[in-house]
Amino acid sequence: MKMQLLATLSAVVQQGSFAQAAEQVNLTPSAVSLQMKQLEQYFGQPLFDRSARNARPTAFAIELAAVVERSLAELESMRHASDTAPAGNVRLGITESAMTTLLPQAFAQLQRNAPGIALQIDRGTTPDLLQSLKAGRVDAALVVRPLSGGSSRLLWTPLLREQFVLVVPAGMAPGTAKQILSNSPWIRLHRSVVAGQMAARYVNQLLPQRQPLVDVPGIDAIVAMVAAGLGVSVLPRIRYQLRDAYGVREIPLGRGAPVRQICMVRRGADAGMRNLDAVEQAFVASAGM
Structure with a gap:
């Protein structure tokens, strides 16, 4: 039994x-x-x-x-x-953006505090990772909380809040977000990811029926396209290394800007598991750095 x-x-x-x-x-x-x-x-x-x-x-x-x-x-x-440190394998799903913003520091925290934990990393989009979590293919996931709020059967731990901005070429003339989006090609983050859904909703509220130049599934690729002068894009605030490398500029969207929440999510039945608690604590510490 x-x-x-x-x-x-x-x-x-x-x-x-x-x-x-x-x-x-x-x-x-x-x-x-x-x-x-x-x-x-x-x-x-x-x-x-x-x-x-x-x-x-x-x-x-x-x-x-x-x-x-x-x-x-x-x-x-x-x-x-028990005074033994938590140990064992943890299958962790993670979005592409969290891999560069949170994973390095969190992994360093784990190496110091719980070296017996071995992370097995699985990269994916938020919808795919939530399905993997529910199906038991991963033990925890770093995702963007869905617009609906996400399943109440899961345990959500907020880590980061990231405001959206308008990313434009460095040399573009000043203007409001509405003016720039009206007069420049819009490179849309693909709506298969939660951030893409949020960006599209914002643009469509600002400029109903606005059509994109192209849908692109990766933020890094979009930033490179913006830097090449191909258009502008509404994205979560990008990490400074990427902004400086491509020389793009961020324009605040003001009070109506969407905000995405990066969370660690686990199954409710796994509450209290020491190895998952240790991983969660490492990511919470990483988010606070």
Whole structure:
């Protein structure tokens, strides 16, 4: 029998329904129901009275959940009593922008504080990485929080807030963002990434029906195109190394500028895992530097 089944039982007893428990343990209600049936087969007796609209736990289920809670509390106490540094493999999904802004300093932090942790890096876009996280292909991910706010079943830790700017060639004449976007070709960050969706929404609100010159999936490539005089682009504020290397200029967008939030995201069921906590702490420290 898997410990996960007992943890799910505890969640059902605490929350009072399969649906609410499903949110807590990051499963579907049907998966929770299946696990409870597996437990009933294991113990050879019903755990819930299913005659009512909401399945009510039996006295045995309540007693069993209490045993589970005590056992988990003791295990948690033993975990915190350990003075060994966290170790093991962590599969980390990360967006391209976070690889250059956050990863180097965070990796250095991990080397100092938790050298036993081995990172396995998987690069991707926010939508792809969130799917990989939910499917268990990665343990955590560095992503842009979606415009919808993202799934409440996941644990979101904010790291950076990045305001969008208008990136123009260094020698372009002064003007407002609206004037420049009206008179210059617009190089659009591809809308397959969250930042591209945010930039497109801003431009379309400013200039309805504005059509792009081209869609480009990478910020570095767009900056190079802007530097070559091919157009302008609305992008998250770019790192100074890239700005200085290409000699482009950033124009603030004012109070209406979109802001993207870079977060570390984990599955709710993985809360309290020491190796993931260590990775998260390293990225939080990196974001504060």
